[in-house]
Amino acid sequence: MEADVAVIGSGPAGLTAAIHAHRAGAKNILLIEREEELGGILKQCIHNGFGLEQFKQDYTGPEYAERLITELEKTDVQIHLNTLVTDISSERVITAVSPEHGVLEIRAKSIVLAMGCRERARGSIGIPGTRPAGIFTAGVAQRFVNIDGYLPGKDVVILGSGDIGLIMARRLTLEGAKVKGVYEIMDYPGGLKRNIVQCLNDFDIPLHLSHTVTEIRGKERVEGVVVSKVDDKLHPIKGSEQSIKCDTLLLSVGLIPENELSKKAGVKLSTATTGPVTTETMGSSVSGIFSCGNVSTVFDLVDYVAQTGVTAGANAAEYALGGLRNGGKSVEVVPGENVRLLFPQRYSFKDDLILFIRAAEPIEKPVIIEVSPPEFKIKRPYARPNEMLRVKVPKGKLTDVAKSIKVSIRES
Amino acid sequence: MAREKRHFVCVICPIGCEVDVIHDGSRIISMEGNKCKKSEEFVRQELIEPMRILTTTLRIQGARWPVIPVRTDKSVPKRLFPDIMKKLRRIDLQSPVGMLDVVVKDIAGTGANIIATRTMTHE
Numbered sequence: 001m002e003a004d005v006a007v008i009g010s011g012p013a014g015l016t017a018a019i020h021a022h023r024a025g026a027k028n029i030l031l032i033e034r035e036e037e038l039g040g041i042l043k044q045c046i047h048n049g050f051g052l053e054q055f056k057q058d059y060t061g062p063e064y065a066e067r068l069i070t071e072l073e074k075t076d077v078q079i080h081l082n083t084l085v086t087d088i089s090s091e092r093v094i095t096a097v098s099p100e101h102g103v104l105e106i107r108a109k110s111i112v113l114a115m116g117c118r119e120r121a122r123g124s125i126g127i128p129g130t131r132p133a134g135i136f137t138a139g140v141a142q143r144f145v146n147i148d149g150y151l152p153g154k155d156v157v158i159l160g161s162g163d164i165g166l167i168m169a170r171r172l173t174l175e176g177a178k179v180k181g182v183y184e185i186m187d188y189p190g191g192l193k194r195n196i197v198q199c200l201n202d203f204d205i206p207l208h209l210s211h212t213v214t215e216i217r218g219k220e221r222v223e224g225v226v227v228s229k230v231d232d233k234l235h236p237i238k239g240s241e242q243s244i245k246c247d248t249l250l251l252s253v254g255l256i257p258e259n260e261l262s263k264k265a266g267v268k269l270s271t272a273t274t275g276p277v278t279t280e281t282m283g284s285s286v287s288g289i290f291s292c293g294n295v296s297t298v299f300d301l302v303d304y305v306a307q308t309g310v311t312a313g314a315n316a317a318e319y320a321l322g323g324l325r326n327g328g329k330s331v332e333v334v335p336g337e338n339v340r341l342l343f344p345q346r347y348s349f350k351d352d353l354i355l356f357i358r359a360a361e362p363i364e365k366p367v368i369i370e371v372s373p374p375e376f377k378i379k380r381p382y383a384r385p386n387e388m389l390r391v392k393v394p395k396g397k398l399t400d401v402a403k404s405i406k407v408s409i410r411e412s
Numbered sequence: 413m414a415r416e417k418r419h420f421v422c423v424i425c426p427i428g429c430e431v432d433v434i435h436d437g438s439r440i441i442s443m444e445g446n447k448c449k450k451s452e453e454f455v456r457q458e459l460i461e462p463m464r465i466l467t468t469t470l471r472i473q474g475a476r477w478p479v480i481p482v483r484t485d486k487s488v489p490k491r492l493f494p495d496i497m498k499k500l501r502r503i504d505l506q507s508p509v510g511m512l513d514v515v516v517k518d519i520a521g522t523g524a525n526i527i528a529t530r531t532m533t534h535e
Contacts, residue, residue: 037476046481046529047467052425060467062481062530066511146469149479174468174497193428197421198464202490 011040013293014114016309134222153248165252336408413437
């Protein structure tokens, strides 16, 4: 099978990329999805707050997905559901399997990686104790409740204050479970402030910062957990242990970009974001392979995900049509003072540079974001690690840049 | 009523403005921290009656999935959430249901309808 543009994954990034590849003039576009429906994780995110920026509408996840799907269905993009990509070569040959077609081989002129991310689980944070039933990642619990119609437990403790954990605290409370508390190891919350307010405060669910779960109890089913306070090195403080009865522990302890396929394709990954190293075109280190959304780096908002999808889709189309070539001049974009995460990692002088920046330490007063060269400065009212900053540096200001571009956040 | 100072975090958009307001029970004397008009309206409403969109799921028969996501078509008083959830637990829908279809009218006397937030056809 041949394709001009093949998009892998049909969440917000992949749907947007496919639509924009079509708009940019690509003809033979394939959208490959491993599940039985389009939409990715949006389908289980039944809460509102999606698309405020992009569509100026307060959509729920399924509404946002259906709007994109309706748009996609007006195009001639070919959709392959129940199709799992098992391999991508650096020559852009995709191997996939599906019950309908068996093994498929697709030769694509360009590829957009939009596989999203997965949740960190118990194994990656190493909680001691027994291994009973009743321990779920927040996203798995969300799927059980919102799609499969099961309540995963009645007395719930949540470890980690990521957005999905906060959303699930509210959701489980509405469905009649008792959420006993959210415990966060850091001294600031992981999720957006508005979610602390509307998911925890609205329902009198306590948030305990600088706390973690140090033991899980129970044989067949979770019977309780032990939580401890942590010191400034995040080590549990002896004597601060507190035992809490519960039948369920939800983990909301971070997301990891899912890049097994990217690795197979030989795409260079960033050690900071763990996603592909890309330029402002979303082009990776492998010619003709682009990436967007949470496979690149974990974004806070679907609007940001979609924005990278627009860019990746349009540039993948341009590449397939012969108008864009990777490997030209590009410079590195490097994190400076108080920057923990920076995306994209390179600039190739084609478009405006839209930077997504995560601060290392919170600064609760006005800050200046400095992009140097070209000594471009922009003010923001604050910088918080849990709220990504987005800065647009116009192309015109960057033409004379010869070496790397450094991005810093300073108190103003 | 004597003057009272209150602090709100606006939940209208992801910016989450932190707003300090001084009021005397009948009128707002000062407000600061809000970046837009919507945030001002939000705080005004919080002082009277906190209102939220409720999102949840309803059981559905004859569809691909056993539940379908729904929401109120406008904000409803937050204090009525438990009551609304109790009433919705008794409801069982039949597929097909289209996105934005009204599936329950005037829930719990709020004047708000419950609408589906996705299309769900037969299995």
